[in-house]
Amino acid sequence: MPVTRAHDGLPEWRRSTPRQALLRWFGWLLLVALFVFCWRVMTQDTIWAYFWDAPNQAADIAARMMPPRWSYIDALWRAMWDTLAIATLGTVLGIVLATPVAFLAARNTRPSAALVRPVALVVIVASRSINSLIWALLLVTVLGPGVLAGIVAIALRSIGFIGKLLYEAIEEIDKKQVEAIQATGATSLQVVDYAVVPQVMPAFAGISVFRWDINIRESSVVGLVGAGGIGLNLEASLNTLAWSQVSLILLVILATVLVSEWVSAKVRAAII
Template identity: 60%
Template sequence: MPVQTTATTKVWQRFDRATRMRHYAGWIASTIVVLICWHFISEATRWHFVADAPQQFVEFVGRMFPPNWAYMDKLWLPLWDTLNIATLGTLLGIILAFPISFLAARNTTPHILVRYVALLIIVVSRSVNSLIWALLLVAILGPGVLAGIIAIGLRSIGFIGKLFYESIEETSNEPVEAISATGATPLQVLSYSILPQVMPSFAGVSIFRWDINIREATVIGLVGAGGIGLNLDASVNALRWDQAGMIFIVIFGLVLISEAVSAQVRKAII
C-alpha cells in the first residue's frame, strides 16, 4: 500500500494512482456494457405487457385456486415416477462420475491426456441442461421414465464429477506416502489413503445432487421424459388451472420434504 509523501506529512493511500485509474476504467467499462445490454433488452421488451403483468399474475393465480383436491388421486403414480427419476438418475450419475473424477484429478490420473478427456466429459455434462438432455433422449428413446433417468444421470456427471475430483486433489499426501512406503499397490494406496479422506465429501455431494435432481425431475416431464411434469403440461394445455394448482402444491411439498431429508442426511454424514 503506497504512502504519498509531501514536504511535511505522509498521507496513506490504499492504492496508487495507476491502480485507481484501472479501477475507474473497469467501472466505466462495466457501466457501458450494462447500458448497452439494457438498450437491446428494452428494444425487445413490450413494456405495455410488463405494466399489465401484476394484474395478469393475480388473475392467473386466481384461476388455480381453489385447487382440485380430487385430482390428487391421479398424481400418486407420477409423483412416484418423479422420485424414481431423481433417485435412479442420481445413482447413475454417481456410478459414472466416480471413476471419471479419479481420472480428472491431478494426483490420481494415470496420464495428462486421460485427465483432459475426463475434464472434457465433465464440461460437456455441465454445459447441457437436463431439459436439453431429456429432449434429445425422448427423440432417441421415446417418451417415458427411462429417458428422464438417463437425462438426469448425464446432467449429474458434470456436477458430481467436478466436486469429486476437487475433493480428491485436496487430500493430504502424508497418508499416501505412508501407505506407499509399505509396498502397497496403486489400487491399495487409492483404497486405504485417498478414499477414506474423500468419502464424507462424496456422500455429501451425492445427497446434495439428489436434492437438486428432485427439482429437475419435476421439470423434464414437460418434454415427455416422465414424472409429474407430464401431468402439469397436460393440465396447462387443457387450461385446467385447478389441476395445475394442485400439481404446484404437490411439487412444492415434494421439494420441501427432499430439502429436509437431504439436510438431515448431510448433517449425519458430515
C-alpha cells in the same frame, strides 16, 4: 501519491490517485454502457403493453389458481413416484458413471496426464455446461418420451457435478497416508482402496446426497419436455390452462422439495 497539495498548500489525502479514480469511473461507465446496450438489444421486440398489463395478468392467474383442484391429486401419485424414481435412479447412475471419471481426472490418481486426464475433464465440462432440461430435450428425441429419458438426462447432468467435486476432494487428500500404504508394498489398486477411498468417503457421501436433493427439483421439470414425472402433468395442465391444477402441482412439488431437503440434511448430519 494519494497525498497531494491542495490550492491552499495544505496536504490533502485521497483514497486513490486521480489516475486510479479516473480508471475506476471509466470502468463503471463501461459497465453501465454495457448494461444499457444489452437492455436495448434485449427489449427491441418487447411489447410493453403486455408488460404493463402483467399485474392484471398475475391477479387473473392467481384468481384462477385458487382454490387448487384437490381432487386432481389422485392423478398425481403415480407422477410423484416417477419423479422420485427419476431423481434417485438418475443420481445412482450418475454416481456410477462419475466415480471413475473423477479418479481419472484427479492429478494424484489419474493413470496418464497426457491422454486420460484431459478426456475426463472434457467429459466433466460438457456435462456441467448443459442443463438437465436440455439433456432431457436431447434424450427425448433419441430415446423417445418417458421416464427412461428423464433418468439418463439427470444422470448425464450429475456426472459433471459429482465428478468435479469428487476429483477436487481426491486431490485434497493427505499424502502421508498414501505414502504409508505405498510403503507396505501395496499395489496401486490397493493404495486406492486403503488410502484414497477412506479419505474421500465423507465427501463422496455428502456430494451424492447434495446432488440427489438438487435432482429432486430437476426431475420435477424434465417432464415439461416429455421426460416423465410430474412435469408431464404440469405441461398438460398448462396447455389446457387448468390453473387450479397447476397450483396443486406446484404445492406438491413444494412439499416434495421440502421433504427431500429435510432428508438430505439429516443424512448429511449422520455422515459427518
